[in-house]
Amino acid sequence: MKKVLGVDIGGTKIRMGVVNEAGEVLADITVPTELPLYPYLEEQVLKVKAEFPDITGVGIGTRGIVDADTGTVTFEKELPGWEGTPAKPLLEAATGLRVELNNDANCAALAEARIGAGQGFSRVVCITVGTGLGGGFVFDGQVMNGANGGSGEIGHLILYPNGLVCGCGRPGCSEQYVSGTALKRLIKEEDVVDPTTGELAKPHTLFKLASQNIESAKLARDRFLADFAIIISTLQAVLDMDCIVIGGGVSESADEWWDLLLEKVKPLLIKPVEIKRAAFGNEAGMLGAAMLVV
Structure with a gap:
């Protein structure tokens, strides 16, 4: 072989x-x-x-x-x-x-589309939520690179015109609202305190605290997921994919928020689309x- x-x-x-x-x-x-x-x-x-x-x-x-x-x-x-x-x-x-x-x-x-969660689908969009927000498009088994190699830069879709300034220098990029970095900001803005430490929560504990009905954590979580849902629906309107695969470090806590994300996405979709968790990690x-x- x-x-x-x-x-x-x-x-x-x-x-x-x-x-x-x-x-x-x-x-x-x-x-x-x-x-x-x-x-x-x-x-x-x-x-x-x-x-x-x-x-x-x-x-x-x-x-x-x-x-x-x-x-x-x-x-x-x-x-x-x-x-x-x-x-x-x-x-x-x-x-x-x-x-x-x-x-x-x-x-x-490409890994997810060929041998992972997107296997068997022809138009796969992968979203990676880590420190930042990235992605890739694989259609008919081929990576869509774009004219300058910049296709798939999901984190630099403008989500909020005149919003928070991104590291790329433009205001309002999606990465400022859906990413590990964004979670840190939301925790601070909503004053999410971890009762076990008495200090501001960490991004990896936010969703667990929200599931424990801590109101500030629920507010931060819901803001994050509402923006995430908008990004997914926008991608569908442009790309009409048949499968979305979500991975990255933030997805490791998906047990705590996956069903809520699907609830928020559903009314925004033009047509139903398969949304799956990534099969591969690092x-x-x-x-x-x-x-x-x-």
């Missing part, structure tokens, strides 16, 4: 997996992210290739905006020197293998990167 290497590049670590066509991970290797990134990446990939000489391709998921056609990161400010690096042709020359490069959220979406980016070359 065909084997490929999936590489997920993060700000602090790089996760590499030798993966077969069925999505089974045959080897899982994590190394710290080091700069300058490209020569270090090439060195690590060649090490894996020496150990697994039968791999037939290398798929790479990375933070930032990616030109998938040329295999170049066109925008990334957190990894100095990585922006502008033509990683695909350089690594193809070094390894003699097919190499594909894409955004990490797109890779996570390994989604690595698996999706592998799917780029399977």
Whole structure:
């Protein structure tokens, strides 16, 4: 069975997996992210290739905006020197293998669409709610990259015109209202105190406190879910997908809020749509990167 290497590049670590066509991970290797990134990446990939000489391709998921056609990161400010690096042709020359490069959220979406919660659907939208708000679109098995590699930037849909200023510099982006960062702000605004500590609640405890009928926690939760529902309905109006997959760190507490979100979304939908929880956690980016070359 065909084997490929999936590489997920993060700000602090790089996760590499030798993966077969069925999505089974045959080897899982994590190394710290080091700069300058490209020569270090090439060195690590060649090490894996020496150990697994039968791999037939290398798929790479990375933070930032990616030109998938040329295999170049066109925008990334957190990894100095990585922006502008033509990683695909350089690594193809070094390894003699097919190499594909894409955004990490797109890779996570591809994993869910091909072998995860979105399997069997033709138009899959993945929403990742972590520190920020990201996403990816996979239609007919292919990642929708957009003209400049910026498709799927769900967090930068304008939700509230003239609203809170986003890190991108524009006011009112969705990420300011639906994300882990947004939860911190809501907790402060609603003065959600955790009775076990006497201090402001943490994002990962907010929904549990709301389920315990703590009024301030319920207010913060409901504001968050109401905005989330609007984002989902807006995406449906534009993309007409048949499946939405929701993942990311915030989704780990979904047992506490999932049914409420579905209640808020239902009256806003134009037509019914399948909404599912992500099948994969931290390994989604690595698996999706592998799917780029399977």
